[in-house]
Amino acid sequence: MKKLAVLFCLAALPLLADEGMWLPQQIPQIAGDLRKSGIKIDPNRLADLTGDPMGAVIALGGCTASFVSPDGLAVTNHHCAYNSIRVNSTPQRDLLKNGFLAKSFDEELPAAPGSRISVTTKIEDVTDKVIGNLSPKLDDRGRDIEIGRREKELTAECEKPGGVRCRVASMFEGSQYLRFTSMEIRDVRLAYAPAEGIGNFGGETDNWMWPRHTGDFAFYRAYVGKDGKPAEYSKDNVPFKPAHWLKVSTARLAPGDFVMVAGYPGRTFRFHTEQEVTNSRDVTLPTSIRYATELSRILNEVGKDNRAIQIKNASRLRGLDNSLKNNTGALETLTHGAIVAQRHQREADLAKWISSHPQYAGVMESLRKINEEEVAMQQRDSLLFWIYRSSPMLTQARQVYRNAIERTKKDIDRAGGFQDRDQATLMQAATRAQSEFEPASDRAGLRFFLLESQKLPANQRIAAVDQALAKAGSVDAFLDSLYANTTIADLNQRKAMYGETTKQLDARNDAMLGFAAKLIPLTEANEERSEQIAGALSRVRPQYLAALRDMNGGKLYSDANLTLRITYGHVAGYSPRDAVMYAPQTTVAGVLQKNSGKDEFDSPPALLDAIRAKKFGPYADPRLGEVPVDYLSDVDTTGGNSGSPTLNANGELCGLLFDGTYESLGSDYLFEPITRSIHVDSTYMLWVMDAVDHAQNLLKEMGVTPAF
Secondary structure, eight states, X not given: OHHHHHHHHHTOSOSSTTOOOXXXXXXXXXXXXXXXXXXXXXXXXGGOTTSTTGGGEEEOSSSEEEEOSTTOEEEEOTTTSHHHHHXXXXXXXXXXXXXXXXSSGGGOEEOSTTOOEEEEEEEEEOHHHHHTTOOTTOOHHHHHHHHHHHHHHHHHHHHTTSSEEEEEEEEGGGTXXXXXXXXXXXXXXXXXXXXXXXXXXXXXXXXTOSSOOOOOOEEEEEEEOTTSSOOXXXXXXXEOOOSOOOOBOOSOOOTTOEEEEEEOOXXXXXXXXXXXXHHIIIIIHHHHHHHHHHHXXXXXXXXXXXXXXXXXXXXXXXXXXXXXXXXHHHHHHHHHSSHHHHHHHHHHHHHHHHTTOGGGTTHHHHHHHHHHHHTTTHHHHHHHHHHHHHOHHHHHHHHHHHHHHHTTSOGGGSOTTOSGGGHHHHHHHHHHHHTTOOHHHHHHHHHHHHHHHTTSOGGGOOHHHHHHHHHHSSHHHHHHHHHHTOOTTOHHHHHHHTTSOHHHHHHTTOHHHHHHHHHHHHHHHHHHHHHHHHHHHHHHHHHHHHHHHHHTTTOOOOOOOSSOEEEEEEBOOEEEXXXXXXXXXXXXXHHHXXXXXXXXXXXXXXXXXXXXXTOOGGGSBTTTTBOEEEEEEOOOOOTTOTTOEEEOTTSOEEEEEEEEOGGGTTTTTOOOTTOOEXXXXXXXXXXXXXXXXXXXXHHHHTTOOOOO
């Protein structure tokens, strides 16, 4: 723990007032800053993962949530529960459109297969066990393989007692490794979600934009066995009894109020070099934008007159459209903003500093060479990624065949995602994929990317695709055979495939499996190359970070990587451009102003009637004269923070983070004063539950007295 304390001290101070996604253990070093910012509870409570309030903060498979009752009720964003709402929807019972409320435990619906609630209970420094005493004789690939092996051993050791899920995460560019232990709850059920006209009001038009009027919230419930331990879904399971849950605030927020967010931010790139950021601007983001645009167009076209197909594709489309707008905004910021210039200046300053600190000589040149190697085949590799993304059926075929290959190896030597600990997850993913299988959409998307593959330069061709198309004579002839001669879409057949050997799979003569098998050698070759590059970076990136740290007097923090973090700031508006100033709060009056009754701006009549009648009760804000809906803050967040509880100065739930502003989309690369996060106000959430959807049963469970 001595090394852990040293590293935390090195990252103790933010570069800007509210910049930084801090690990819970770092809180004692910034406690003074938190007090100055307005926190009223003891900041050191945030370092206790098993106490209040951190014991109530939970991970939710790419999102964050929090317990809000003693019976395992958990609140998150509507868009985080979207797939669970979708898999329970049909054209006849359209929960996406109309919403869902369980009036009792028995009425709650199983969440999407594979849904998990994870509660982080312990964080340990395992740096010495991961990178200590690595043999200097190891080449770059051997070094990465050995690091990976040690991570797997530490994970297995942690999970051996059972009932927990563990992960070893690299921090500070590979300078430090932490092991996170989480209790994993496997029976998750949908308790309540408002109608899409509330939970997704404004849709993609308003996504990443301000002002917002979106009630982006929904509720799950965690269940365990009668012994209180995590268990698979069973009607006999009982609601989980968390040790801590958040009190939902009924107070009103105002500009300047202190807020903090606890959650699991996904990925930031604030220590990427100018070379890496420029590649994102010139290649990675434009390519992703073009491909996402085309696949979204294709899926919308296939389902334009068929609600059943629309439901099948709903989660895929929402994910595509969200990332598309995110990437578009990030590209604009990288093109016109200060990010590339900031990197250029930072590296010029670093080069000057290194000239008098020779221990870091050669670091930047080494990074440049490794980065050049990393992007050498990016056109081919990007297209291969999108071939799989376009076809859930081909993706499942790949998983089936790769699993058969990996199961011939010792467990410790298998690729990540295919160890014994992952088999149940693979089967749940197979079940979940069934709800997205739509052959016409699958074929149309795959067709586009196969045609795109024929435009690749000669040195980046995908040989397996070229050979398959040449043999068939055309893309359409190949697809005719591919979809006519596969049983991959049959759930029972697919589950059986996961238990078979490659010989047994080959004997099926399944066209989709056969095509996947021919693509896998390229995937494996890419993984070997990635291991070599990762091993080289593991030698250089810690030196690069150490140089930056020393040059800046220790004022650095670790990039986000889906581990538990805390960030803080204040309710604050902003000015996006000359002569424009955005207020930090919106009200239900804006819902009426935006509501057109069509498409993304179609609120349910019950909501509109309540607003027109000013059926506000105690939920009205006297200062605003209406019920507040959403608000802005200057906290430092990114993807993965969706659903994160926003806490007020007293540690009470005052909202849920669900988005950022368009002008903030470059913040993954550079945090700037204009950066803002968007939260749904807990007051709006409670008002909708009470006055509109009559979820009084849940209000009482949360300790809130209904007004209607």
